């Protein structure tokens with residue numbers, strides 16, 4: 286019999302809040318503590334809302350793949366994300382999602398990847414050169430900011446024909462602020478209209494307007510250009526027989542900018558964090574790259590570098606940017622031996638399954654060699670699984686590998702004195718709680 290374990294509710298307020306107060310303090314720490322204490326199949330309550338935390342491989346396979354149609358994405362969490370991104374391929378469900386995904390899919394066809402490779406190679410070179418110039422004046426660099434700039438340029442040029450250079454500050458600053466505000470809105474659940482809540486809404490709406498206006502400008506600009514049909518994602522949307530409305534196009538573009546840069550930039554930043562903590566990996570990756578005469582002429586070449594692939598997998602295991610996401614049951618069902626009712630929330634956490642002690646030896650230790658052996662199915666899901674699996678995995682991997690390899694080729698890194706005691710900030714995505722500054726030394 287496999288029933289969900291029920292941890293005790295919040296102290297004193299539990300009959301009203303369920304587990305919401307414990308989660309509010311720190312969602313990730315509380316969920317991780319519960320995994321360690323109560324296991325991988327848990328029942329919780331957010332107020333009256335029943336929520337099952339499913340974080341075992343068989344349960345994950347069932348929810349994401351085998352009976353995925355009973356568990357769509359219209360959760361309160363995704364509804365909050367949709368307030369920022371609008372209804373796009375990330376947040377849509379049902380027929381609307383199918384139509385959007387089908388229209389965007391050609392953007393990620395294998396035939397596009399030679400073109401993406403050249404964009405990624407070019408942006409990598411440009412960014413590395415800029416860091417080099419910067420390092421001549423100031424040894425200390427803010428790698429969080431460089432990663433974001435790089436990821437935004439790649440996604441802009443690949444999908445929208447735009448480097449987004451002129452819009453960089455507006456997009457990154459406002460998107461980042463909106464993510465913080467969304468997290469506040471998610472955890473500030475009182476139904477009473479307080480002054481704080483009113484200010485939060487006002488700030489949210491004005492920030493969203495600035496972001497939307499900027500992206501509308503980019504779309505309008507691209508619409509005017511002479512172009513060949515379906516050249517990039519934006520054109521695929523303009524030319525689609527589905528006649529997407531301007532609002533829908535705005536949502537799809539925002540979705541891709543957000544999903545395509547925030548995640549990748551965070552992984553690159555965490556990768557530099559782990560490279561600085563484990564300098565032996567800088568040398569391991571460097572010497573392998575050197576043995577190949579530092580040459581990468583195609584995406585295929587990247588597969589021959591085992592160290593960087595082991596290393597990146599371990600970074601994704603330790604710090605999956607999409608560390609938690611949800612589903613909602615639409616009909617009565619059974620997960621293991623637990624009855625599920627329509628309306629129950631299912632919480633899935635790549636972070637938790639990546640730290641599950643039954644599947645990962647010393648899960649808190651950074652050990653890229655562990656990936657010499659393929660992980661068991663549904664124990665490593667940084668890109669999700671099933672029909673809603675990430676669309677950008679291949680592009681993200683290309684981007685991250687190229688940037689890290691070339692950065693390691695040119696520099697060595699150590700933490701700057703202002704980077705101390707870096708912690709995880711688990712919001713909509715899993716970021717470091719501070720900008721990471723590194724001292725870079727150009728290799729002789």
Ligand code: HEM
Pocket residue numbers: 358374375376386440540541544545546548549552605606607610611666667668669670672673674675676677678680681
């Ligand atoms: C390291 C980088 C990335 C990670 C770890 C990542 C992770 C994920 C995860 C876990 C999901 C599934 C969420 C769920 O099932 O609820 C997802 C969905 C998605 N990702 Fe990514 N992602 C990354 C990069 C990208 C990039 C570069 C793009 C676009 C260029 C992208 C576009 C999308 C889209 C459109 C979806 C929604 C797919 C759907 O629901 O049909 N992602 N991603």
